[in-house]
Every structure is written in C-alpha cells, then in structure tokens.
Amino acid sequence: MMLGLEIHQRLLTHKLFCSCPSELVEDGQPDLVVHRQLRPVISEMGEMDEASRHEFENRKQFEYLAYEKCNCLVELDEEPPHDLNREALKIVSQIALQLNAKPVDEVHIMRKLVIDGSNTSGFQRTAIIALDGYLETSKGKVGIQTIALEEESAGIVKSENGKVVYSLDRLGIPLIEIATAPEIKDGEHLLEVAEKIGLIMRATGRVARGLGTIRQDVNVSIEGGARVEIKGAQDLKMLPTLVELEVKRQQKLIFILEQLKKHGKIFIKKEFVDVSHIFKNTEAKLIKSGLAAGQSVFALKLPHHAGLLGQELGPNRRYGTELSDYAKTAGVKGLIHSDEHLEKYGIKPAEIQELRTTLNVQIDDAFVLVVADATTAKKALQKVYERASMDYVPKETRKANEDGTTSFMRPLPGRARLYPETDVPPIVITKEFLREVEREKGKSFEEKKEDLFSMLNKEMAEQMLRSKNLLLFEKLVAKFQKVEPTLIASTLENTLVSLRREGHEIKDVERTMNELFSAYQEGRFVKAAIPEILKLVASGEDFSSALKKFERISGEKLKKVVEECGHDQKVVMSRYRLYVDPKELGELLAKTSDQSNAGKTGKAG
C-alpha cells in the first residue's frame, strides 16, 4: 500500500493577494451577487487535463455572494492580484524550517486550473515554498515532498439545476499545503503524522484554529488499484478507518474486475433505451411521480454484471453505489439497479419481466435505470457507461463521508493544471529573508516540547502542547521568571476555562494575564485570589481596582490578623484564605510559637 497525506491549514494573516481580512461571514445578506461562467484554457504544455474537460462538459452557471467586510475586486476577479502577502510567506517558511525542508531560491506563483467555480478566476494560485523535508515519527522518518502556499477557494453554498452558488468570504485566505511522501505505513501511522504536523503548525501560533481551518487529504493506492485522493476528512480520528475502507474498496473493485474479465474484455453496448412505456401504470412512487412530471425512464444493460452491482465495497456501499455516484455528476439524484430489491421501489414482477425482455437481459446480466428528463437521463447513463467500461480501478478524487466511506467527486487531476501566474512577479528568497524567518522562528517544536515537559507535569505538558494558549504561556513564563510555570499553565488552561463556563469571559486575555502575573510576582496578592480577581475583571472592572479588593495581607498586618485569630492557623485561613499566603502564615506561626516557646523557656529559665 502507498499512503500519503496532504494537509491544508489556514494561516493567521490577511488574504494572500489582497488586503482583505481573513474573516468569515456567519450569515447575513451579501452586498453583491455576481453571475459568471468559466471556460477551460489550454495549459502551458498544450494539454487540457481530464478534470477540466470533465467540468467543461458539464458547463455550469456560477453565482457568487460577495461581502464588503471581507471581499474586494480581487476576489471577484475584477482586479489583478496584489503582491503576495509577505507575512504568509514568512509563516510558511517558518513551518518549512521546522519540517527540515529546503526553501527554493525563487518562488514562482502558479495557477492551478479549477473550473468547478470555486475560484472566480478559474484557477487557484499556489506556489512551492520549500521541498524535500522530513518528519520524525515513531515508525521512522516520513518524507515531506512539498510545502506550498496557496489561496483558499470559495465555499459552496448550494448547487441546483446546473447553477452553483458560492460564498466569497473565504476565497483568498492563505493556506499552507504540506504534502508527505507516500511513506506512511498504515492508518494509525497516518493519524500520528497528521497529529504531529498539526501540532508543529499550531505551536508557531501563526495558523488559524477552529472548525474548517485545517483539512486533511489522504492519498491511497494498493497494488493493482489506483491512486485515490480522499478529501474532506474533518475528524483526524476517522483517518485510520478511511484508509482501511479505501483499501477494502480497491480490493473489492479488483475482485469485481477479475469476475468480469472471466468473460473476456469488458464490453458494454452504448444503448440508452427509453423504457418509460413499461411503467405507464406503475405503482412505483419514484417512477410514477417522475413520469407525471414529464420525465422519462432510461435503461442501460450491463452484461455479466448480475450479482456484481450488489457486491459490497464498504458499509452500505455497493458497486451499484459507485455507478450511481458517476450518474449523479450528470445531475440525477441516483439510479436503480437490478441487484436491488426492485419490489421495495414498488416495481411489479411483471414490469421487471418486461424490462428484462425489452433489454434482452439474461440471467447473468444486470441493468440500471434512471428517471429524469431525457437529456439528463442520457447524460447520466453515459457516465455510468463510461465508468462500467473501465477495465481498471480509476484514479479519482473522492469525498470522505461521515462513516469513513467515500464518494466519487471527479477524476484525479493531472499536472496539466498548472501554469504560471503572470500577474505576480516571482519572489527571490534572499539570505536576509531567511535570517529574519530564522530569528522569528524561535525554538523548534521539539525544543518547545522538551521545555514543557521540564516545567510541567506530564499531563499538563501534553495539554499545553496542544493548547491555543501555548504561545502566551511561553511569553508569560519568560517574562515572569519568579512565578511557577505550573501556576501560569493552570490559570490559562483551568481557571480561565472554568470561569468561562460560569459565564465570566475575559476580553483581553493577554493583557490581563500580564497584569495578573506582574502583580503576583511582586507578591501583591495570593494564588487563591486569582479566580476572584479575574471574575471582577471579567465583569468589567479594571485590573488595579480589582486588585485593591484582594490586596495580600502580610508582614505587620498579618501579625495583627494572627493575633486577632488567636494564633490559630485554621481560623486565619477560614477568614482570610483569599488574602493570606499559607507559606508566610506557616512561617509566622512557627516563628511566634518558637518565640513564645523561647519566652516560656526564658521565663522558666
């Protein structure tokens, strides 16, 4: 098995080729709606690639929703791209160094043809920043082939009747794309690689966090199978299942091909038969309502396919489902095939018999049916015909489903999709630039990890390594060297979280933490007061006035308090827990009891 991973992660900076903020629109009316079409252009090497041709044949209308707050003319392809965002280039270079990759000497921005409408221009801009790195894992080094900087595509809103609607808010957000060599051993290893790369990126503090900000594409192929790229795996934990199911799917497809090839070369007659008349009086709901709406029923015979269409390729997915996925790209909702229980659709045995006779279907043969307007139905059967005629496992881009299975999206794009972006000049990577990156990079991920494990207990170290507060933690620890790192870590990871749960949200966490630990380092309040002070700050009080209410009692004042409480530690703590440092109290009590003991001794002596 060959197994590789491609990770896309949004960067924490403005858009790649304009100054729009990388903000998303939750909901709300678009400020502008634009309608467009795309047309494939020949690539620089003179080829038009399969994926583009596939899209061109199904030429669609695109509707783009644009928003003033995060779009300008660049996203609408109404203005040339501006210079590449240098901050994004820096972030990617920084991560590249962490992954031991070699930066190129000059960055060339390329256009990757994508004419499904997800880019208004018809291409996605992308550039290789570094090559040839590696990642240390528990199962040895895994090569990092390429590290690229590219722009995020537009998000699909809906697709209906040959029109696709996209929202332009996320178009142009910078992404880092990390592609590993196909050297990952298995599903578990894949999970480890994905997690580790994710951690390394997030540890820089310069990548976005949250749902949808990271995407993992998995490349799987087995011997006799084909390279399949699986997109859209949102949950890392799903990766091992995804791999396992894809390997099974390819194995099963190879098995099906073997069965078919027993009858010689796969040959399917390209005959799409209108069988609407058979269902004139049908009680099959789906067909009946289709016919009533003026649609037709078209059939295609698949010789020697009996029993194979029903072969399970994965949970709830049969070979028939694969054919159905292809049919769907022509705009039908799905298909009916003869390995299904046709009675469950309400199709009568007599109708089935008539179908078999009309199509001349023998015991060994199968057929598929689609219900749609005649043009769409024929297009859909054409897709089924093309897929079923393949005497190999096709190279595909597939979409990950929630249960770990996958569905066909489009043929795997080839290299013909890339040509130079002539609107943006190449960028020379100078020694000065690399020095700057090196300087800003700080500690490596491994060093950071070591530091954490030396400062914190194992559990807290692991948590902090994955935390969005990691960078803030590092800053605070460096700044307040007299404060125990564990207190900083638990304030960030536990106290703030439980306060938030109780409804106390601190607005400017970084500023508040600086004020808090600066005062704490000066000994102005005690640990126990931290949640109380933070509650006041969350309610809108400024830090210094919140602090005043929890000013530490120590020295002479503490002595008075101790007197007042009859030198009883328990009483002091129960009354002044939020104001008194237990250590100081302990020392004071020890001292006074020493003195009184000494005094007693003295008197006695």
Next chain:
Amino acid sequence: MYSDEIEKFFKKENIEIGDRISIEKDGRVYEGTLMPRVQGKNNIVVIKLDNGYNIGLAFEKASVKLLKKAEKQAREEKIEEAKGDVAILGCGGTISSRIEYKTGAVYPVISPGELVATFPALSSISSIKVRKIFSLLSEDMTQEHWKILADEVAGEIKDGARGVVVMHGTDTMAYTAAALSFMLQNLPVPVLLVGAQRSSDRPSSDNELNLLNSVWAAKNANIAEVAVCMHATIDDSYCYLHRGTRVRKFHNSRRDAFKSVNALPLAAVDYRKNFFEKISNFAERDKERKLVLDKKINSNVAMVYIHPGIKPKLIDSLADYDGVVLVGTGLGHVPTNPFNDKNAHSIFNNIKSLIDRGVAVVMASQTVYGRINMNVYSTGRLLKEAGVIGDGADWTPETAFVKLCWVLGHEKKLEKVRELMMKNFAGELSERSVLKRDFADGEEL
C-alpha cells in the same frame, strides 16, 4: 531572458528551453523541464517539476546537467484567408493574445483555426475570416494605424462582409472607435470593436462573451454603426453596443469598464439567447448604402489636462501644433485669475496667443459627463471670446481629440475648423442631454 552567464552556459551545454535538466545543489537533486524566465533577469534557473510547479533555483554553486532534449514542435503559421460572413481583424491586445508558455512569448491569434480552437462556439455563430492587421499594445496605436485600419475595414465591407469585428486592446479602444466613426461614413453593415479586460489565459476571461456577442451582432443585428461591444455589467450576462463616438473606458480592470457618456448605449446583446434589444436610435443595415471612406487626418494635435497651478509656459510650448484640446475643469474652464490674486497665474493670454497664431483650441471637460458651457462664468466667456471652440458640446475629451485630428485633416482655417467641429458627423454631439447618467449601474434589462 536568462542572465548572460546562464545563457552562455546553456549554449555551451546545448541546453534549451523545454529540455529536461537536473540541478544538483547542496546535496539535493532537482529534476524538471527548463522554463523561460518571463520576468526579471537574474541568476536563477526556473524549472517545472514533475508535479507541475515551477520553482527557481540559484545557478550559483549548482551543477546543471542536460538529461533529455525536448521534442521539437513546429509552430504552425498558417494564414487562412477563407471567405466568411464576418471578418475579424486583429489589432493585438488582450483579446487576441495567446501566451506560448514554452517560450514565454505572446502570440497574436491569427487564424480562424486558432480562434475557433479557443472559442469552439464561434463556428456555430458564423463563418469567419480572420486577419491580423497589427500586433500592438493599444497604447502604441497612432493616427497612422487608424488610417490603415479604416482602409482594411472598408476593404472587408467591399468584399461583402455582413459585419466586421475589430479585436483591439481596451486602453485606447475608445479613440480608435471614434476615429473609425469619423472615417467610415454611410456604413451599410456594423463595425464592432471588441476587447477583453481580463486576460485570455484565465478561464474567467470576459473575452469569450464579448467576442461571441460581437460576432453574433456583426452577423445578425440590424445595425450599421461603429460600436464597441463589451460586458454591460460585471456578470457574464450580456454586452452593450456603445456608439464609437460616445464610449469611454472608466475602469482599468473591471469587466464593465466601458460606458456611454452623455448618451445611452445603442443596444444590448446576448448571443446565447439570440437577444438583441435596441436602446437608442441608430442606423440600420442597408446593403445598398454606399460606404464613404474619409481617412484624411492630422496627427499634429495635442491634448492638455488643465490642473491647479498650471504653468503658462506649458501652453506656450504648444505653439507648433495645429490643434490643441484643453481638458478643462467644470463647464470648460482654465485659470484666468480675474481677481488678480497674487499667487494665481492666468494662462488666458497664452491661450489667446495660440489662437492668434492659428492653432485650433478646443475645450472638453475633466468631468467627462456634462456639456461644455462657456457662458456661466466670466472665465468661460473670456475663452469663448478669444476663440476657444466647444461651447455647447457634450463630447468626451477623447472624442474631441480624435475629431480635431480628423477635422484638421480636412481644414486648417480656424473659422472653417470651428464650423466643422460644432457639426455632428457621427453622433458625437447632441442637442439634448439624456436623463439617465449611467445606464449600466444597477439597471436590469
């Protein structure tokens, strides 16, 4: 376009663009196809990796080796001169350019074959004849080019074209459109200029809709005017035909850059729906009508943009021109300093002496929209009395300039020039101002 050092090395090693090479550097080996340097001349070699990406690697300390020579592909330079209902004349510009990535050179599209290969839908719209007239950036066009082009268009019309489409760069398209409007009078068929705002090598280019609409209209629309056919809105929905003397480019990148000024567009067109809607009055097709080709033109004309603090010597430097268009402020003004402010300079006397020398001085306005009126302020009255031409005109600065070139090609006497300038020849002047200022913005057809 590599540095001399690299070029010399390539020559020695017999390495050419398109060859497969390897570059060894710092213990790593990169393999790929040698690409041309499109921009910048430095010591970095550009290769295309097998994954399709281009990267640049410094030549210094690298060991470059030839792995495999590229297979030679001869570029077909077939020029087909077949008969077609619509004649398409190429002048260069974004619309008719194709980038050859192997060499980095920009080629004009010259044959019907190439054009149909690029726009397959063309063949279902009309038979076409394609000829390259110039390969120019539109900013390099001159009055001489207008003459040659007018000649070529007239030739196609005489040869029986049902319509002529001129592929042109957009920057100066409005000037050429105005020039053809004056030079080609009494048209029997339409002459449509078309361009693209967004480059042809992007799938989103506006070239397809613009070109197909212009060819469709050239063949089918019942119109016989010089017009510009470009996107009406930023949607890929339909195009407007703008009168050649009224059109102006208002944006340097948007698809809907072209608008009619002080006039409505002539018509809207969408070939996909066989849709053609008349918006303004225009001349209809008439095979019997005899084309008048009048290409006399004088290129010794200047145009000056009036600005605050303009120096009198700038005006004095124009004395050797036959004509000058002043793109004035507001209703048609220039600094005349009537209140004798000590910091202001009048250029009135300088203009007056130009006119006294026999230079035709014409007024247009920076506001682009609106009509010149030299009666409202004393500045205007002074200029009018001094003999500045243009009071009452609602022309664009560009059209005023082209018209002055054309009029001066016929007449030099100032009184005669004034008379011709103020006479409407090609819809460049109107007596009544239209109610709607901007037809395209927010207006749905």
